[in-house]
Amino acid sequence: MDTIPIIEPLGDTALTIHFGDKINSNVSETVFSFFQTLKQKSIPGITDIIPAYSSLSIVYDIIEVRKNSRSKTAFEYLQNIIQEILHTKRNEYPTENRFFEIPVCYHPSVGIDIEEISTYKNLSTEELIHLHSNNVYRVYMLGFLPGFPYMGSLNEKLEIPRKKTPRTNILAGSIGIAGLQTGIYPLNSPGGWNIIGQTPVQLFKSNRENPCLLQPGDNVIFTPISMTEFNRLQQL
């Protein structure tokens, strides 16, 4: 990564470190490496660290940070600390490479937009399934809903805009595509992505020790399953 990261305030209790403005695995690797580094350092006063495609936002408690920075503002103090860390070692904490295999049923009864997309993209449903499932996706970030993974990047042949009118209810487990991204709705929710399948895996469960199955930086592979298999797994 060649561009120098830019640190900007995000209001008076947060800041964002921009590592670039593109979605690619190099930038993302830098984001996650820095995410790990900051987590390990546990700097007093930092309450949240939010990774995104090419940035990392840090939310802090002004009072806690100011306990260590009497002469500077909380922002200036954290900006200095971050700059120091950025200037020292890169990739100090290599990201763990967790892999998840997620079964997906691409049957049109659950992948409600799959037929329309095949027509629109001039692909057979089989080709579409092949293009979507024959790829390793990275979870660039979680957002929108608890545990909603923004994953990339899709094969360019599958690039498609969001639906003009969002649906009012998309079922939990639905696999969506939008732009060059793919995602999984962890909960029943309104949404504007094109739905091509559904997984029986529960991405979010509030009473689980880790409510969200996927974490930023994880890798995901989709495995096609039949409707029968989908029904069987969903009943487990």
Place this chain on the structure above:
Amino acid sequence: MNITVVKHGVYDTIQDMGRTGFQHEGINVNGCMDRIAAEMANALVGNSSSEPLLELHYPASSLLFDITTLIAITGADFSPYIDDIPVSNNNTIKINAGSTLQFRKRKKGVRAYIAIHGGWEAELWLHSYSTNNKASAGGYKGRILKKGDLLKNKQTKYLFNTIFHKKNFDTIPLKINLSGFYINSRLIRCTIGSEFKWLTEESKNIFQLNQHKLTMQSDRMGYRLQSDKLSMSENAPTRLSSGVTLGTIQFLPNGQLIILMADHQTTGGYPKIAHVISADIHKLAQLGPNSIINFTLVSQKEAEQSFLQQRFELDQLKKRVVAKFLKVFTDEID
């Protein structure tokens, strides 16, 4: 010991100071919208600021108490009555077993808080009692209160039946005035956002000089504003989604603005043109649809200083109130 919701309100939930540490999983912070009012309600009943409270919108729930205890109501004035007797906000109120607390008319503000001595029992999820409606977790069964719900207060060492019996406590000498925290409540101070520079010169002026109106789409997630036409310059780059925060003002594709509030999403891609400063969030939290506001830009330093000054004043007041509370009630117990 129960407090029964005998009539439900439009959007009443249990909230505390919010759920931090999980935004990287898309789990939003939630928490009380007006934290000053919330903290003072807890102080008035001798609780620590971390105790969960009821946050009410109007029309609000009616609550039947089957215990004698102390409560405090702060924030919006919804004309509270205990049975047929009006009671006031911002003081410690004794409520007897068998009495019903209800709210008859919205007079001022949009969010009221009820603290109960000892604290409300609530579901702790990811270190917070705040209700996360999307995840259906935290607070009271992870949802808004409904008619028939049974709330509980935590056990405390004070036996109010005995204390009240010994001494006439019809008026409890604890009353505070919070109006100082809401001066100039329609002038909202902001720091500059990273995409402010892409607004046209005219739009920059409109943002700072013209009035903005809160629309009907103003809730715990965000306040959508109606402003004079704002536009971005043609060479404004599109930015990838990144973290957003409480008070972030985003420029929507239709040229209007939204201010993100307590239940906001953790990330967003719309241009961030400004951020409401922490010291003014509670003022905004008490403004409802059709309120007219003005924005004024301040420096990062001024924003922090205002917050520190406000915290200092709040902490001083809290200390005085808690000390007085302990004096009034511990004198009665030997």
